[in-house]
Amino acid sequence: MTTGLSVIVALSLDEPDLSDGAKIVGSIYPADDSGIAHRNVLFPCGTSAPPARYEVAPGRYTVSATLPSGVVLSRDAEAHEGRDTPVTLRAAPSPYESHSWQYLMGNIEPYEAYHDGSTIPVPRSQGSRSGVWESDSIVEPGHAAWIGDPEPAGWHFAQMLTLADGLAERQAVFELAHTAPHSVAHLALGDDAARLYRFGARGPLDEEGNSTLSGPTGPRQFLVVALAGSEYVVTLPAPWGGAQIEVMVNERQSPTGSAVSVSVRDSHVGPALGYMTRGAFDAAATLVRDAETLLYAKMTNPLAAVAGAYILVGSELTEQPHRWDPWLDYLRHEFDWMSDGSLLWAMRHLRRAHSETERNAARDALVEAFDRGVPVFTLGLSRLIHGLSEFPDDPECAHRLDQARRLSYRVDMREPFVIVALRGRQQ
Structure with missing residues (x-):
């Protein structure tokens, strides 16, 4: 054995x-040169998943893991000849089991800090404790507005800037919605200071994962929430295959500083996005490469495919071709309801351009991306600004660059998905 x-x-x-x-x-x-090392491997996290087994030589080892939150877990273990030695890396508990995914991503404090009255951070404002919108809002206290079927132009830069600058004639929910928006109550989980909402492909879910609303859905979905006197337009990355999308509205000062956090309860890509958001592209790429076949075999989940592509393109520093290059063409041309596919194509080709013709092709893809609307992913907005700035003497690029930069001042760049703060509140 x-x-x-x-x-x-x-x-x-x-x-x-x-x-x-x-x-x-x-x-x-290994503790010495005689052992076998395994670097950048995957460990399961949870109570129902089986452990991952790695063959080693007998001896002492240090086993470590870095959570998407940035927390490092480590312990020593001794491997005995012919035996399997169990190694359990224990994380500090989440403040509530229901909030454990947010805790894994680093969006909420551990149990001890959260429930210790002497360490509770100052709330954003006393007004934020109620979650109340303006008196004529369709949203009840503690609720949010789900926009499952937005106007086709609702996610374009001009419309988002109008909302962000407070120049819209109507409330954001009505400016964005094509069909009637829906008021959604937060889940009866945890407490009212860190409110959770969950969504499936067709809209809001209850605590058991069952749909609570039915109605038309468009290619993009949004949630509008209010907190501390400000409204936020939250991009919902839906549908995401069979995975749930989780939104937390945090009245406390979160570890990241974000008022609203969005994550995807996807065993591979969810943690990868957490690593990517914190700049750990190597760790994110380890997860995405492990799931490449799942992501791209049939392209049934374009948002997950785009997430994987951002990580692969962002972690690739050479110009050599890869088997995923054709996927970028597919994402660009088959999913024109989001700008991210065009952005990824432009990023990749701008980096590899060696002629004016190749640079112009990348430039055209950047213009196309802008004209398709605000990206789903925050990294896309950052890359759009970077790409357009490569063409300072091009009036069309300069005009689009100005709008992209203006919107970025209202976007929480710490989050994986675009969240726009409205009515003059900058991030």
Whole structure:
């Protein structure tokens, strides 16, 4: 029998929809030169997922994992000849089991800090405690407005800037919606200071994962929330295959500083987005490469494919061709309701351009991306600004660059998906 270490990260993830838990990037290092190292490997996180087994030589090892939040877990273990040695990396508990996915992503404090009265951060304002909108709002206190079927031009830069600058004639929900928006109550989970909402492909879900509303849905979906006297237009990355989208509206000062956080309860891509948001592209790429076949085999989940492409393009520093290059063409031409596909194509080709013709092709893709509207992913907005700035003498690029920059001042760049703060409140 061979010698092995069986590793798991112990953190309950409120897991009815996550039978395999989440995948976390870690490493196994020998204490001396005689052992076998495993670098940038995947460990399961959760209570229902089986541990991951790695063969090693007998001896002492250090096993470590970095959570998407940036928290590092580590412990020493001794592997014995012909035996499997279990290794459990224990994370501090989440403030509520229902909020454990947000905790894994680093959007909320651990249990001890959250529930210790002496360390509670100052709330954003006393007004934020109620979650009340203006008196003529369709949204009740503690609720949000789901826009499942927005106007086709609703996510274009001109419209978003009009909303962000407070120049719209009507409330944001009515400016954005094509069919009637819906008031959505937060889930009866945790407390009212960190409100959770969950969404599936067709709209809001209840605590058990069942749909609570039915209605038409468009290619993009949004949520409008109010907090501390400001409104936020939240991009919902829906549909995301069978995975749930989770939104947390945090009245406390969160670890990231974000008032609203959006994450996808996807065992691979969800943590990868957490790593990407914090700049850990190598860790994110480890997860995406592990899931490449799942992401791109049939392109049934274009948003997950785009997320993977952002990570692969962002972590690739050479010009050599890759088997995923044709996927960028497909994302650009088959999903014209989002600008991210054109952006990814432009990023990749601008980096590899060696002629004026190639640069012009990348330039045209950037203009196309802008004209398709605000990206789903925050990284896309950043890359759009960077790309357009490469053409300072082009009037069409300069005009679009000005609008993209203006909107970026209202966008929380710490979040993976675009969240726009309205009515003069800059991030």
